Amino acid sequence: MNINPVSILKEHDLKHTKQRVRVLEEIALDSVAISQPDLEKKLGKEIDRVTLYRILNTYQEKGILHRIMDMNGTANYAVCTSSCSEDHHHDEHVHFNCTNCNKIYCLEVEAPRIKMPKGFTAKTVSSIAYGICEKCNAI
């Protein structure tokens, strides 16, 4: 993922701190979403646990990160595409959660439009496919 943490922070009126930059860098390393526990393991010595929580919440609210819940209710984070904003997350693509390695992929597949019943108004739709990923299938 090719992002510039500093300019992302500026765009969203967030103060430039080394912890915030570090978190964004770490998450952007991989196109695969990273789980909160894994992030903690990687950053645990550099960034306080509580700070990490707060940074992740801020990023999610600002539309900088997607939060994808896996089957166990664990939060996973990935960098949003540039079109996301505070009031509208454009994460209408499909996520894929491998039931073997538990990785979450952002597929380049548009989430299909779903017709809502009368009275219901949908703002966003999250589709998660569960199965076996590329790598695990190859083994």
Add this chain to the structure above:
Amino acid sequence: MNINPVSILKEHDLKHTKQRVRVLEEIALDSVAISQPDLEKKLGKEIDRVTLYRILNTYQEKGILHRIMDMNGTANYAVCTSSCSEDHHHDEHVHFNCTNCNKIYCLEVEAPRIKMPKGFTAKTVSSIAYGICEKCNAI
């Protein structure tokens, strides 16, 4: 929801206990999924917390209940349609999570088939639409 807890238990080779029956009854009361915290509040005095965890896990594994994770990673439970089984959850319908009242509805809408990229094999797909529900829209 019109179910018979006793026969459901039999079908799945589960022992008939009053706790298991009670849990099924409670969840089947409403077509809307119920959250684990709400279940605990309702059953807390009748059923031990740990037992509830275990019953819910068993039901989910056996395909008796759907587990739907909401935005906060909280588990919500609803009765599966009769076509669910241990090896294949047929919950390919869309869920709707109201961002106002936080209720989760099982919509009578089939989840659309999604084409997977090469190498990925999907077993189930879960689609959750977020927005405002019927009731909250009416207010």
Add this chain to the structure above:
DNA sequence: TAGTATATGCAATTAAATTGCATATACTAT
């Protein structure tokens, strides 16, 4: 560069989930 607002880290608390074990309960075969 001083002043101010906000982010961070630490300590403490609260809440959620898991484990082990003794007892109680449901089912099986007699």
Add this chain to the structure above:
DNA sequence: ATAGTATATGCAATTTAATTGCATATACTA
């Protein structure tokens, strides 16, 4: 019916996750 066996339940204790309050440190503004 009943004894025996397997499994479910409830309790206590533990582990893990998440939240809150507050003092200090850091980034931005004028």
